[in-house]
Amino acid sequence: MLxxxxxxxxxxxxxxxxxxxxxxxHGWRRTSADFAVVQQRLADDGLxxxxxxxxxxxxxxxxxxxxxxxxxxxxxxxxxEEFPEPAVLVGHSFGGRVATVLAAxxxxxxxxxxxxxAPLLRLGAPARPQRSFRALRALHHLGLLSDERMEAAxxxxxxxxxxxxSGVVRDVLVATVAETYEEEIDALTVPLxxxxxxxxxxxxxxxxxxxxxxxxxxxxxxxxxxxPGAGHLTPLTCPERLVAATHESRT
Numbered sequence: 001m002l003x004x005x006x007x008x009x010x011x012x013x014x015x016x017x018x019x020x021x022x023x024x025x026h027g028w029r030r031t032s033a034d035f036a037v038v039q040q041r042l043a044d045d046g047l048x049x050x051x052x053x054x055x056x057x058x059x060x061x062x063x064x065x066x067x068x069x070x071x072x073x074x075x076x077x078x079x080x081e082e083f084p085e086p087a088v089l090v091g092h093s094f095g096g097r098v099a100t101v102l103a104a105x106x107x108x109x110x111x112x113x114x115x116x117x118a119p120l121l122r123l124g125a126p127a128r129p130q131r132s133f134r135a136l137r138a139l140h141h142l143g144l145l146s147d148e149r150m151e152a153a154x155x156x157x158x159x160x161x162x163x164x165x166s167g168v169v170r171d172v173l174v175a176t177v178a179e180t181y182e183e184e185i186d187a188l189t190v191p192l193x194x195x196x197x198x199x200x201x202x203x204x205x206x207x208x209x210x211x212x213x214x215x216x217x218x219x220x221x222x223x224x225x226x227x228p229g230a231g232h233l234t235p236l237t238c239p240e241r242l243v244a245a246t247h248e249s250r251t
Contacts, residue, residue, distance in 0.1 A: 016048030027093030
């Protein structure tokens, strides 16, 4: 059942009886529906949960201003006020970025963080745009290339996610791609559970291993559950592993 949450601009799927205990945040170009099976299994185990439609996705309208995961954490953080005790945060991909920021910023409202398939760290130098695109961008900056032709070039050279986005949501994507979260990872005071597809081609397992190593080097609590044969869409392909990680947070 979808209902309005926070200041009324967020929509979320509420599942289970009683006060919510688990907050689930979906990935880019996804919706709360990705967590339907997770929510049902949590409800069967007596845990109520909320799966948000993040701003600009599903039934939630786009944000009024652009920004990356840190901005999104500000937009959705008020939902944690609906939880009577520290919540278990579960975040997939983009939602994992947002959840990590929330857990670092609001440790008193978060009991544990479960992250799956989220690009929290950049392991190599960011790829530079092709030379031809950089040349077109320079011409546009000088006023020698029209906005229409520049937009066509952006769509031609951009990722699938970029081509599918428009308006403020595209600006959110651009801001998010430039972010990494070393500061938030180091600031975490709650236990961190990483659940990762062994064959994740979008955010490879090496990212999770680097996050786990960084946490351990600083004495932080972290576990890494590698799911054999799983890819990026873990909420759909191995929901039981996310449910298990959620229960671990309550032992």
